[in-house]
Amino acid sequence: METSQIGSVLLIILALAFIGWAFWWSFTPIEQATVGVVTMFGKFRRILNPGLNFLIPFIEKVNSKVSIQNRTDQLKFSAITGDQAAVHFTATIIYTVADHLEETVKLVAFKFINPESFLTALTSTVEASVREFVAMKKQAEVLGLRQDIVSHAKTTLDAQLASWGYTLVDLTVNDIAFDSEVMTSMSRVVAATNAQRAAEFEGEALRITLVKRAEAEGAAIRITATNEAEAARMRGEGLAQFRKALAEGLGESAEVLEKHNIDPTILAFSMWTEMIRDTAKEGRGNTIFLDGGIENLDDSLRRLQAMVSKPSSEIKRQSEK
Secondary structure: OOHHHHHHHHHHHHHHHHHHHHHHHOEEEEOOOEEEEEEEOOEEEEEEOOEEEEOOOOOEEEEEEEEOOOEEEEEEEEEEOOOOOEEEEEEEEEEEEOOOOHHHHHHHHHOOOOHHHHHHHHHHHHHHHHHHHHOOOOHHHHHHHHHHHHHHHHHHHHHHHHHOOEEEEEEEEEEEEEOHHHHHHHHHHHHHHHHHHHHHHHHHHHHHHHHHHHHHHHHHHHHHHHHHHHHHHHHHHHHHHHHHHHHHHHHHHHHHHHHOOOOOHHHHHHHHHHHHHHHHHHOOOOOOOOOOOHHHHHHHHHHHHHHHOOOHHHHHHHHHO
């Protein structure tokens, strides 16, 4: 074979090999949950969906691949409260590409020069929103406002991520911490506050106990006084009834004695002897002193007779009747 023929064959072989190689590299696979961004001479041209896609050899190329799955990043930043206390936050953010439209994917692919720049901008956005909120609060309030902080940051972050082609899925503040000196002082404040509240509760409990005890004692005194007054009234009524019955009995006895022409003095003498008997019977002593003189005995009998006998003028008027 002549040299010219051999050269022609080689050229044909090389041409076929080049065409085969170009044809092979004209097809490119795009992974599932990923969108390919195609540029032509450095300018955005179109997007490629998952699967095997065709490219114009040497003219089109896959500039980047954009994942449409959820992304998770952990952010760390600090803020200053209204009373000048440094607060350190650790947050977890979940976000994803807003949609698969060409304009959205174009934003995601070309808005930032690299993923590190995007993460820096994302952290700065969250940090600025949290700082704005925390700057109006005191350090004692921050720990109890975790959900409010998240809500405020989401409001700002939603609009900012939309301008970058993303949408926010979730934002969680995992940890809120102060400097060690601030935490120590806060612990002392909490301990002092708890001790103060405990003392207030104990004082209130003691006050209630004393009040209830005083009320119970007052009620007992009122009940006792009422009972004593009622007993005294009943004793008075009983004594009055006894005296009335005694007077009526003595009167009736005196009338019976006069009716039978018996000296009423015998009634007084009988009462006196019964008194001596009851005194000896019921008394706790064992000695009774009696004046046995005749004059004193006569005097005592006259006094007793005067207590139970009517005046002679009244007796005479009754006899005339």
